[in-house]
Amino acid sequence: MNRSVKLGFLAGWLVSTALYAQESIENARALPSYVNAKKACAYLLRTIDNHENGTAGNEDLQAALTNATVETEKIGVFQNQPSTDKKLFFRRRDYESQRRVQKALTILKENLAEPPSLKELARRVGCSSFYLSRIFTQTTGKTISATLRDLRIERAANLLREGRMNVTEVATEVGYYSVSHFSSVFHETIGCCPRLYPVN
Numbered sequence: 001m002n003r004s005v006k007l008g009f010l011a012g013w014l015v016s017t018a019l020y021a022q023e024s025i026e027n028a029r030a031l032p033s034y035v036n037a038k039k040a041c042a043y044l045l046r047t048i049d050n051h052e053n054g055t056a057g058n059e060d061l062q063a064a065l066t067n068a069t070v071e072t073e074k075i076g077v078f079q080n081q082p083s084t085d086k087k088l089f090f091r092r093r094d095y096e097s098q099r100r101v102q103k104a105l106t107i108l109k110e111n112l113a114e115p116p117s118l119k120e121l122a123r124r125v126g127c128s129s130f131y132l133s134r135i136f137t138q139t140t141g142k143t144i145s146a147t148l149r150d151l152r153i154e155r156a157a158n159l160l161r162e163g164r165m166n167v168t169e170v171a172t173e174v175g176y177y178s179v180s181h182f183s184s185v186f187h188e189t190i191g192c193c194p195r196l197y198p199v200n
Contacts (some may be wrong), residue, residue, distance in 0.1 A: 037068075044068040046127040049119065052129075096134040100125040104136060104144070112152050113175040152176070153189045160197050165175065167194045 047064035050056035103125045107113055115121075121144070122129040136144050150172040160169045168179050171194075176182035186194045 040064075040068040045131070048130060049128060053119075096099055098121045098139060099129055101136050104132060105140075105147070107128065108144075109151055110147050112148075113173060115148055115175065149185060150189065153186055156182070156186060156194065157190060157197065160194060170194065 032099060043069070044064045047056050051058075095117055104121055107121060107124060117122065117131045118133065122132040125132060127135075133144060133199045136147070142150070156170050156174045159165050159173060160167070165173065167183070171177070171179050171182035174182075176185070183193050183195075186197070190197060
């Protein structure tokens, strides 16, 4: 697991802890420690994205990580919450994760030819690219890129069965601009080359 992914996991945990504390304590929004923790975690997620894009240095990343960790530790209430509250929190978090993953899947299905970048996809579902990658894989059992490939090939197979488009047209329709690459991926996934599909 590379450093960026590790930081993404840590940032996700910090954000979850801060949000739980903020949602679980009455009038928490008025308490500076909860507000500061949430802001620090949000800034950490932005810094991770900027570091990945080359617009933030290692020192910026370390400072953001340290600040988020310190501010979150100040809360100190997560482990002391009743188990019923924790279950409600995890159910709510899981629901939000499922909602984001389903929205990401819908966006991919509707944009097979020109899918959004990971950063844009994450923006459209309302989270960081690192967090989306993690919950997407946890929910579907596949990475976003592997899912996009499978969706493209599934759509290509349907188009070929309909028989209204040739292989080149189908490849372009689902986002492959190299017919040879499309044929290779199709054969690897379906088990035969697209020119022979469907198999009689």
